[in-house]
Amino acid sequence: MATLKKEIFEQLNLQHVKPEDIAYDQPLFVEGLGLDSIDALELIVLLQQKYGIKLANPAEGPKIFYSIKTMAEYITAHKKQ
């Protein structure tokens, strides 16, 4: 999860907050890291680019991208071997 957190910070160019200030189970959007819809698209690109995962059902997005922990669980379950 530490690697994923680092990748998220790099991909989204998050400079206003330190990685250590964000817990793995903290929400990424709105009240958490305050990410927006463009960030959501960047996270989809990250999944595809780094882990070869294409999001089949966009409706699942809010559940998958809820936190770093939920993203890591999705990656573990769907990562191409």
Added chain:
Amino acid sequence: MYNNSLFFEMPDAEPVVFFNDIYKALNINYPKFFKMDNLCKVVFLAVEVLLKDVSLRDKYKPEETGIVFSNANSSLDTDIRYFQSSLEAPSPALFVYTLPNVAIGELCIRHGIKGETACFVFDIFDALFQAWYADTLLETCGIKACISGWADFYDGKFEAFFYLVETGSDNLSIKHNSENIDKLYNQVWKN
């Protein structure tokens, strides 16, 4: 430079370092700044300096402020970066900045502006056109203040020149015409 006085200086600093340091010096808390492309950062910071002692939100209704912005390289710097990203995986965060007028949108969000806005691309700063267009907005579009200026970013080089045009006048006002704008513009680069 701000009102003909040196406001902030970092000779030979890389743009990203300069932008981050002036952001800190202005004591701004606006996380979206870090997502902006370089052109938007130039425009955003220049207008932050311009309006550091003025609140347009307090003085005018949202639809009473307009913006006239021009530059030479449009959004080419980001266009190239987006094209390069598209060779591997197109970046949505870069794509949203592949138009120069996005910088105007960032200003509108930051300062609560809903008046007429326009963005033009010229080889060089054209004070005559800039003055004429701002006057037209003030006379025909119901705006009472207009953020007007020039900002460019390409290949690590950048410049910005902004001024606020308002209806009415006080003792400190400079008459809004192309001669005075040219004078101010040349003064900035001379210093």
